[in-house]
Structure formats: structure tokens, C-alpha cells
Amino acid sequence: MDLLKQKILDEGEVYEGNILKVDGFLNHRIDIPFMRQVGKEFHRLFKDDGVNKILTIESSGIAIGALVAQEFECPLVFAKKTKTKNIAGDVYTSKVESFTHGKVYDVMVSKRFLDENDKVLIVDDFLAIGNALNGLIDIVNASGAQLAGCGVVIEKGFQHGGDKLREKGIKVESLAIVEKMDHETGMVYFRD
Amino acid sequence: MDLLKQKILDEGEVYEGNILKVDGFLNHRIDIPFMRQVGKEFHRLFKDDGVNKILTIESSGIAIGALVAQEFECPLVFAKKTKTKNIAGDVYTSKVESFTHGKVYDVMVSKRFLDENDKVLIVDDFLAIGNALNGLIDIVNASGAQLAGCGVVIEKGFQHGGDKLREKGIKVESLAIVEKMDHETGMVYFRD
Numbered sequence: 001m002d003l004l005k006q007k008i009l010d011e012g013e014v015y016e017g018n019i020l021k022v023d024g025f026l027n028h029r030i031d032i033p034f035m036r037q038v039g040k041e042f043h044r045l046f047k048d049d050g051v052n053k054i055l056t057i058e059s060s061g062i063a064i065g066a067l068v069a070q071e072f073e074c075p076l077v078f079a080k081k082t083k084t085k086n087i088a089g090d091v092y093t094s095k096v097e098s099f100t101h102g103k104v105y106d107v108m109v110s111k112r113f114l115d116e117n118d119k120v121l122i123v124d125d126f127l128a129i130g131n132a133l134n135g136l137i138d139i140v141n142a143s144g145a146q147l148a149g150c151g152v153v154i155e156k157g158f159q160h161g162g163d164k165l166r167e168k169g170i171k172v173e174s175l176a177i178v179e180k181m182d183h184e185t186g187m188v189y190f191r192d
Numbered sequence: 193m194d195l196l197k198q199k200i201l202d203e204g205e206v207y208e209g210n211i212l213k214v215d216g217f218l219n220h221r222i223d224i225p226f227m228r229q230v231g232k233e234f235h236r237l238f239k240d241d242g243v244n245k246i247l248t249i250e251s252s253g254i255a256i257g258a259l260v261a262q263e264f265e266c267p268l269v270f271a272k273k274t275k276t277k278n279i280a281g282d283v284y285t286s287k288v289e290s291f292t293h294g295k296v297y298d299v300m301v302s303k304r305f306l307d308e309n310d311k312v313l314i315v316d317d318f319l320a321i322g323n324a325l326n327g328l329i330d331i332v333n334a335s336g337a338q339l340a341g342c343g344v345v346i347e348k349g350f351q352h353g354g355d356k357l358r359e360k361g362i363k364v365e366s367l368a369i370v371e372k373m374d375h376e377t378g379m380v381y382f383r384d
Contacts, residue, residue, distance in 0.1 A: 029305040030268040032261040058251035063258040063268065069224040076222040076255065113221040 001041050001175040004153065005190055007034065008176060014183045018128075018156065026153060027060035027125050032067075038175065039067035042123060042151040045173045046072075049148040051121040053077060053114070055140065057096075057107055057132055060125040064153060068123050077114060079107040079136060092142045094135035107135050109143070116144035127152040127174060130161025137170070154178060157191045193233050193367040196345065197382055199226065200368060206375045210320075210348065218345060219252035219317050224259075230367065231259035234315065234343040237365045238264075241340040243313040245269060245306070247332065249288075249299060249324055252317040256345060260315050269306060271299040271328060284334045288327035299327050301335070308336035319344040319366060322353025329362070346370060349383045 013021040025031035051072050056065035057079040069076040081096075082105065091108040098105065114120070122136045133150050140147050149171030155162045157177040165172045177191035205213040217223035243264050248257035249271040261268040274297065283300040290297065306312070314328045325342050332339050341363030347354045349369040357364045369383035 023302065024304070028269065028272065028302055030258065030261070030270070032258060032268055033265065035258070036262065059254060059270070059272075062251060062254040063270075066222065066224060066227070066255040066258045067262075069222070070228065070259075073225065076224055077220065078222070078251070078255075080220065080251075110215065110220055112216070 001038070003034070003037060004176045007031075008154065008178075008188055012188060014181045014186050014188060016183045018159070018181060020154065020156070020178065020181060020188065022154065026064075030063045032063075035063060035067045038064060038153060039071045041175060042068045042121070042173070043071035046121050046148055046151065046171075049121070049171070050119045050146075051148045053118045053120050053145070055079065055109070055114070055120050055122045055136055056124055057081070057136060061123060064125060065123050068121070068151065072121070075113075077109060079109045079139065081105045081107055092139040094138040094142075096135035097131045107132075107139070109139050111143070114140065114143040114145050118143070118145035119148050120145050121148045121151060123151045125153050127155040127162050127172070128159040130159075130165060133161065133165065137165075149173065151175075193230070195226070195229060196368045199223075200346070200370075200380055204380060206373045206378050206380060208375045210351070210373060211375075212346065212348070212370065212373060212380065214346065218256075222255045224255075227255060227259045230256060230345060231263045233367060234260045234313070234365070235263035238313050238340055238343065238363075241313070241363070242311045242338075243340045245310045245312050245337070247271065247301070247306070247312050247314045247328055248316055249273070249328060253315060256317060257315050260313070260343065264313070267305075269301060271301050271331065273297045273299055284331045286327035286330040286334075289323050299324075299331070301331050303335070306332065306335040306337050310335070310337035311340050312337050313340045313343060315343045317345050319347040319354050319364070320351040322351075322357060325353065325357065329357075341365065343367075 054069040093108045152174040155174035179191040180189040246261040257268045344366040347366035347369045371383040372381040
């Protein structure tokens, strides 16, 4: 998606440790007109896959998920990272290690909101080694739902999480794949 | 908003401790077509107030905020609850005690995303004693931005956070105000 690549080049900041900060449009301040285009692009990529539910993970996936679900005219479910008083006990869970936060947490989805009648498109902001997506895929599999695929805004290609999922036969569509970043020059290079 | 009140009556569950669970449409599984109507309703209520930025707090506010921001054709900023590697140091912060989680946390917004040129509509899913909204209002005030008002999906009127904000002259619009709940009968009563 050329508009996304241009925004990454214009607004993204590269930090040591392979951190690409895009919080000006993707995960702190959210450029909603742009995110509508993201929603439309994922719809174009998955419109023939029978999707009837969008699944994402709090927090950065939610705005993306909402605008993707709008295009599919279907519900959005977001997996939660901690057990709160307001979630009933009957949940699917998976453990996920966060690249950003450097810790392991439980993600969970209420069993009421995912079942064998669902065909699920998982969406998220970033895909690096694939921990979050793998956790969500585990939850989809445990629920008996079918996985339509995974839609990612920015994939860090050099961490190969996306490649491993594709090798398993999972449809993974990333709107931009970063192949290399250099925090000294600030340059970002995309996979062709 | 009659559609919301009907959904609360049809789908809401009342638990001991004044907990109203609406995670079937508002904060776990999100009914996106319904949430679009919520976005349009907040736009109707605040369209003459010069809003150019929507502010909410992770996680349950984000989907609402995205669909409100879509109506205003403006950016959404969501306040974060913990300091992550991906937020730069220059932030506005406020302390908020969570009714749901029973703990105090810091909320923060990057100084880059809120300033004196902004007229801010704060949106959130619930308003009880008003802790989250007060924290966000503190952040708006610290930034020098103007506060257009607060839009809340469900206000718990019997906890009076909304009334206190209105007494201060802040425009607070709630789409449903629950005046009383009874966890033994499951009944929910709305303010007229």
C-alpha cells in the first residue's frame, strides 16, 4: 500500500533495537481518514474469503479492527490482555510474549464471542516474530472457528514471523513489509 | 438513544457491585454497525462545538473513538495506561483509579498530539464516579487545548460523576443514563 509506505517514510521514526515508531498515525494518534483506507484495503484483500468476524488484540489493534469490521459489516472482537472483573470465566486463553513490553501476558477471548460458525480475519498493527498473531491463531483454533487469514499493517520482514505463518499455509497480507531499518540514518527499506 | 437503551435491556447483564456487563456489543465483542450509530449520535450532539480532535483512553474507548472521529473527520488520540518503550518521554500524565480493575494507574498522552490548537471531545464507554474522564480532562487542560465536552455511551447516574462534571459547566452527553440496577432481578432503570 503506497500511501502507507509513504507515511512510514515521512512520519516513522527508527530507534535502536529495531523499533519503528509510527505513533503519529497508527498507535497513539490515529489518522482516521487514513485508517479507513487501511480498512478498505484489507477488505479488498480478503473480500472473497467468507469473513464474518474480525479478531484483534488490545490496544493498538482496536481502531484498525473497527475500521476493517466496518468494511466487512461484521462484528469486531478484541482479545484482552488481563483478566478483569468484567469478563466471565469461560474464556479461550493463550500466552503471548510482547516484543514492545518485554513480558509474557495472557490473552483471552470469551467463548461466547467465537465459535465454529465463525470465519475469522485476524488484524493487528505490527507483525514481528509473530507472537501476538500466533496467540490469536491458537484461540481461533481452540474455538473451532475457521481462520480466513491475517491482515497486518506493518510487517517486520527481517524477523520472519510472517514468513513462518505463510509456510504453514496461512494467508498473511501485510500492507507494508519492512526489510531493513537503520536507526543511525533513520532509513527504512521495504521488501519489493 | 433508544436503540442503546434497548440493547442494554436485551443484552446487558447486571452483577453484584453495580457492574453492568455489555461486552456483547460495547467492550469485548463490538457491534460495529451499532457503533456507527453511536458515532453519528455524538456527532449530532457536538457538531457545533468546533471539535477537531477526539480523545479517549485504552482499551474500551478506542473503537468508540474511532467511529466518532470518522464522523468528525478528525484524528483520534488514545491515552495509554502504561509507559511502553514506544512512547517518547515528553508526555502529559494523570493518575486514574479504575473502578473495573480496582487499581490506580498512570494515563499519558504524548505532548506531540495535543496542544493549544485543539478543541477536544473526550469519549468513553462508561462514566461512573468520573475518574477516567477527570484524568483525561486534566490532560486536556495541561496541554492548553480547549475542552469541547465529554461524550459517554453509558453513564451510571447513581454514582454522580456526570452530575459533578455538569455542575462545573462541562458539557457531558451520555447516550444512556442508568439510574438504578438490581443484580437480583437483573433489572436496569434509566434516568428520564
